[in-house]
Amino acid sequence: MAGQGCPFEKRFPSELVRDDAYFMWLAYNLAVDAWRADEVPVGAVIAMDGVVIGAAHNQTISLRDPTAHAELLAVTQAAEALGDWRLSGAALYVTKEPCPMCAGAAVMARIARVVFAMGDPKMGCCGGAVALHAVATFNHHPIVTGGVLEDECRQLMQSFFQLKRGGEAGDREAAWN
Numbered sequence: 393m394a395g396q397g398c399p400f401e402k403r404f405p406s407e408l409v410r411d412d413a414y415f416m417w418l419a420y421n422l423a424v425d426a427w428r429a430d431e432v433p434v435g436a437v438i439a440m441d442g443v444v445i446g447a448a449h450n451q452t453i454s455l456r457d458p459t460a461h462a463e464l465l466a467v468t469q470a471a472e473a474l475g476d477w478r479l480s481g482a483a484l485y486v487t488k489e490p491c492p493m494c495a496g497a498a499v500m501a502r503i504a505r506v507v508f509a510m511g512d513p514k515m516g517c518c519g520g521a522v523a524l525h526a527v528a529t530f531n532h533h534p535i536v537t538g539g540v541l542e543d544e545c546r547q548l549m550q551s552f553f554q555l556k557r558g559g560e561a562g563d564r565e566a567a568w569n
């Protein structure tokens with residue numbers, strides 16, 4: 393039922409300018425897909441040299457898998473596309489600041505850049521709650537950029553929980569956070 397209730401449309405940015413906003417719009421569209429699939433609306437895209445090599449949305453509910461976050465699913469796709477576990481030179485775009493698990497994956501995968509939209513002061517690990525990307529002893533330090541399409545992605549996430557609050561959404565929010 394919730395999938396029918398997504399009031400947000402996908403956006404189609406110009407492909408001529410493949411900047412951070414362009415890739416974040418692609419992630420945003422995946423977040424819309426997540427909502428339509430009755431999942432918490434988070435989307436992630438991995439780009440290398442301007443080409444998308446991974447794209448996924450959150451699927452924790454449908455896959456009954458707590459690791460099925462958008463970022464991790466996209467990382468797996470990207471590694472398969474490159475035929476290498478190292479995603480050196482790749483950029484991860486995600487609509488919400490990565491959690492401990494996903495920020496950790498960005499470090500382990502040697503992802504060059506992490507770009508997120510809305511920050512998460514509770515669970516975000518790219519500077520929100522913790523800065524995993526900047527731990528001095530780690531052998532890799534992704535460059536982090538926050539706030540790209542922040543308002544749009546925040547509105548999507550907040551609307552999702554507002555529309556569903558009071559029902560099963562409470563459990564989902566708890567599961568997400």
Ligand SMILES: [Zn+2]
Pocket residue numbers: 461462463490491492493494495
């Ligand atoms: Zn995560």
